[in-house]
Amino acid sequence: MLLCVGGGIAAYKSADLVRRLQEAGAEVQVAMTDGAQHFVGAATFQALSGRPVRTTLWDAQAEAAMGHIELARWATRVVVAPATADLIARLAHGLADDLVTTLCLATVAPIAVVPAMNNRMWLHPATQANVGLLRGRGVAVLGPDDGSQACGEFGPGRLMEPPAIVAALAQAATAGRDDPPLLSGRRVVVSAGPTYEDIDPVRYLGNRSSGKMGFALAAAAHAMGAEVVLVAGPVQLPTPAGVTRVDVRSAAQMRAAVLEAVGEGADLYVGAAAVADYAPTQGADHKLKKSSPTLTLELARTPDILAEVAQRAPRPRLVVGFAAETHDLAAYARGKLYAKQVDLIAANLVGGGDSAFEGEHNALHVFWPEGETEIARAPKPVVARRLLALLAERLGAAP
Structure with missing residues (x-):
């Protein structure tokens, strides 16, 4: 699974999301926007995922063999979390001006975006129109949740909690699968x-x-x-x-x-x-004291x-x-x-x-x-x- 991390304060939750996805059995490769790196370092995601983090189209070593295309082909699913208003807009209009948007444009894997932004930005007609465009192309939109926000306001725009994201992804994967899971009914x-x-x-x-x-x-x-x-x-x-x-x-x-x-x-x-x-044949009812140089159990x-x-x-x-x-x-x-x-x-x-x-x-x-x-x-x-x-x-x- 390819996890694309956008540049919002909710990026810190994406670290937990990596672990939750792995616990659900996913291999996770992380890609980050420039903005995301201002909130969470790439080293954090590398330590959690066990894989080098991709951050730029201009990585000479990775791009010598068109690495972004290979990564887009490798992904069986793409999750963008957090998806900021800016990132959603760029995805909706097919831009490919950084690694994350290029990967999303180049992949044929299912894409899910998990929005996180100020509630007014989320409710703005431009954002709602962009979300509508994505949904119309088959992109899954998970959330956002209502609640208090880092800006001090309250309303829709909070990133879904990582366990809820994993559950939603699992439900969507099961719904779109013709064959039963490997251990279904066991x-x-x-x-x-x-x-x-x-x-x-x-x-x-x-x-x-x-x-x-x-x-x-x-x-x-x-x-x-x-x-x-x-x-x-x-x-x-x-x-x-x-x-x-x-x-x-x-x-x-x-x-x-x-x-x-x-x-x-x-x-x-x-x-x-x-x-x-x-195991000891008989546990003591009270704490054993240091009464002798040796103790035999x-x-x-x-x-x-x-x-x-x-x-x-x-x-x-x-x-x-x-x-x-x-x-x-x-x-x-x-x-x-x-x-x-x-x-x-x-x-x-x-x-x-x-x-x-x-x-x-x-x-x-x-x-x-x-x-x-x-x-x-x-x-x-x-x-x-x-x-x-x-x-x-x-x-x-x-x-």
Whole structure:
């Protein structure tokens, strides 16, 4: 998806929009007008999208091979947010005097504009006429919202909030699609994040899982048409739109929630959570004091949720586990595949500089009994979408 950022104060919301689009499974390339760069730096969008930001037609390196035309061809959808009164006017009259307007004129992809401006500018007959021209050409106009504005006035002209933009784009894409989404009619259960095993009321055993991969999988599954239940360990992440979330803390609580969710007719279970392998046999009721130089804790194995789901009857049609390893990735992943009797294992290396546990990117090596494939390093929402496309294909072939 090509996100074109116009030069208005609402440009700061476009940074959040990048993340929301990625959570919905989109690959996002950002292009900015000159005005937009006065409000938000290109470096912000590059860090969020993981792709170099395009800002000018006069980029010698990009334009050596007519880069703006290639980018216009690459886009499967174009979103202009915020779309200022000036930018809307230039689009309506077919101008191509900067990178953003040229891209919009050169692409055959569907275009959506998300207006943001002073309420009087929005209500002006010239702006309304320009919006009418765009609508007449099939351009989707999303919003604007009513509310208080940066200028101190109140009325129509506020940029739609990023979650609402993503929802509107998803609804429009579904309405214009002849084929059902890849996971339409499927029930998907995803577990995400760490578990915390309490030692006393203050301390716990935990791990560094952020939950971002599991949340990205839940968001992408919903975008692909699935009914999604997300069982989440203790993480501070927003619930993906349209997803039912169940919050848990311990491995025992996660087991109970997962078994209940998959027991309600799940087609697919993806165990992306980093569940603790051991827990204290008995948590203290009061904070443990430093009374001796050493402390011995007795730990017991926690339930193996993934193996239990895979071996229960009835079971989901497809059971997928994750393997986070620091070395010997293939050997450990295949061992886990067979030991737990799951259908696929998505393995990733952790512990490096941009650790898959805490970073924004991931790369997966996926194994199943008769084969394997790799998903190249990319932002986690992109990796999630690619993994789920593979799982949807496998699910279609499952008995």
